[in-house]
Amino acid sequence: MKLNRRSGGFTLMEIVVVMGIISVLFGLFVTMGYVRAKARTTYVACCENLRTIGTGLQLYELEKKRFPNELISLTPYYIRKIPQCPAADVDTYIEGYDTDSETQGNFTVYCQGSYHAPIGIDTNYPQYSYQWGLTEW
Numbered sequence: 001m002k003l004n005r006r007s008g009g010f011t012l013m014e015i016v017v018v019m020g021i022i023s024v025l026f027g028l029f030v031t032m033g034y035v036r037a038k039a040r041t042t043y044v045a046c047c048e049n050l051r052t053i054g055t056g057l058q059l060y061e062l063e064k065k066r067f068p069n070e071l072i073s074l075t076p077y078y079i080r081k082i083p084q085c086p087a088a089d090v091d092t093y094i095e096g097y098d099t100d101s102e103t104q105g106n107f108t109v110y111c112q113g114s115y116h117a118p119i120g121i122d123t124n125y126p127q128y129s130y131q132w133g134l135t136e137w
């Protein structure tokens with residue numbers, strides 16, 4: 001007795017296997033998209049933190065005619081507290097603050113580390129400076 005195999009059709013098992021592979025790949029793409037969207041959201045929040053700190057520094061400068069030597073001098077009067085980068089969950093800004101020690105006419109504050117590398121942002125970026133505003137690469 002010889003079994004005749006149908007030509008041009010798929011068995012139920014073949015269809016189930018292909019559907020399984022497709023659903024695993026779909027799940028993988030959805031997860032990757034979610035991780036990337038979350039990284040982008042934390043990056044935008046980090047930029048907002050830097051703008052907030054920059055505004056606090058400019059308020060300080062308006063009153064004292066110079067920028068502070070340390071970022072912590074802004075609290076609690078100019079900004080309530082130094083925010084944390086949501087990508088890092090630790091302080092990344094206090095050590096990332098730099099002011100021109102001679103003239104104190106400029107400052108740069110940045111997110112120290114490479115917490116935004118998953119979306120292609122360089123180490124120690126984003127930055128915010130008095131002179132250039134927000135720099136994002």
Ligand SMILES: [Zn+2]
Pocket residue numbers: 043046085086087088092111115116126
């Ligand atoms: Zn950050």
